[in-house]
């Protein structure tokens with residue numbers, strides 16, 4: 001049976017089903033499509049399917065062309081009809097893995113999707129989980145559910161693998177096809193099939209011993225980022241007190257050709273991955289009576305950053321003989337990082353909240369997010385609109401706090417228009433304030 005699937009993979013005659021068409025699933029769909037493969041996208045969100053069918057974008061940085069090309073294609077379809085999972089030879093799951101209110105893994109999306117797949121599973125299919133998760137998920141959660149609800153046996157009737165996604169949304173140098181893919185299989189056949197599958201569309205595959213090792217690779221990458229970001233955030237606070245510019249230090253340190261990797265401080269951690277994924281490991285480690293002290297400490301430092309930024313904002317206003325209470329403050333950049341429209345876990349929300357709590361009148365500017373859509377955590381902000389970017393409007397604010405350095409902003413113009421700028425991203429690097437104007441680093 002493995003030989004049938006392997007042959008269709010090698011001959012590129014297979015169909016791939018992608019479940020969950022968000023920031024990860026959509027570019028993945030595009031990657032397989034671009035390599036001439038038949039693709040069916042599945043999502044429970046009818047709006048995304050409508051966008052895909054009409055060719056209108058729902059993730060800004062991926063652009064119109066991709067959507068129009070997918071909509072016009074004769075080998076790409078998108079649906080909410082999960083009975084069509086049977087048409088796919090390989091099924092890749094890219095559903096969310098958030099934390100619940102107790103900061104424990106919320107596996108509900110993985111579980112419900114796995115059950116749906118199990119109900120439609122047929123012999124000879126390959127199922128691959130791509131969502132970020134703790135080591136052990138594929139073996140302990142997915143496979144038992146797939147077997148229970150399909151009465152088929154993994155490794156004999158169907159194949160299971162885990163391959164983490166390493167998407168970096170908005171990074172023009174790397175798209176899905178160009179990022180090497182780590183793959184762990186449940187058994188040798190599954191590994192062989194999964195490697196062959198990704199080899200048809202992705203630059204390089206990196207096999208590891210099993211699914212839990214592949215799961216650990218992804219968590220390790222994100223713990224590494226979280227800990228290093230915390231380190232530079234801590235250095236920023238210490239160096240600021242010493243009158244040293246952390247960005248100048250980091251740029252100079254980055255000239256060392258070995259043994260140093262530059263991370264950049266900011267107003268806190270954001271996005272669907274770095275603030276969340278490390279805690280999947282923390283949760284799992286408890287089962288083994290182990291603590292993850294680095295993860296906890298990094299979480300503590302990074303979570304404290306918005307408070308630090310607010311303290312710096314209070315000091316900046318003070319320089320202008322103003323109190324935060326009653327001041328009009330503009331937050332520039334709502335997305336968690338530059339040049340994307342993703343605002344999940346964005347620290348700007350925390351800045352919004354903290355400043356409003358202190359009595360400030362807060363507004364935001366972000367061309368990527370003209371209106372704040374409904375979110376689970378920030379219901380209170382739903383429907384708020386970005387201000388217009390013009391001199392008269394910007395002049396009306398007592399302070400402008402740059403929380404995300406989108407590259408479509410003219411920062412020199414901002415320096416002309418605002419007399420009190422608090423910069424958390426080094427966006428004003430090289431720009432001198434006018435007489436009587438101030439740029440504060442935070």
Ligand SMILES: NC(=O)c1ccc[n+]([C@@H]2O[C@H](COP(=O)([O-])OP(=O)(O)OC[C@H]3O[C@@H](n4cnc5c(N)ncnc54)[C@H](O)[C@@H]3O)[C@@H](O)[C@H]2O)c1
Pocket residue numbers: 019020021022023024025042043044045048094095096097109112113130131132133165166167168169272273
């Ligand atoms: N966003 C990133 O940059 C990134 C990078 C690497 C890894 N990841 C990981 O990839 C996974 C997906 O993240 P994302 O950012 O693409 O999430 P997302 O929220 O953008 O997309 C998830 C999609 O899954 C759909 N969905 C939810 N439940 C479903 C179900 N039962 N059946 C079908 N579809 C369902 C949602 O409607 C949504 O369209 C997560 O585990 C995340 O940690 C994300």
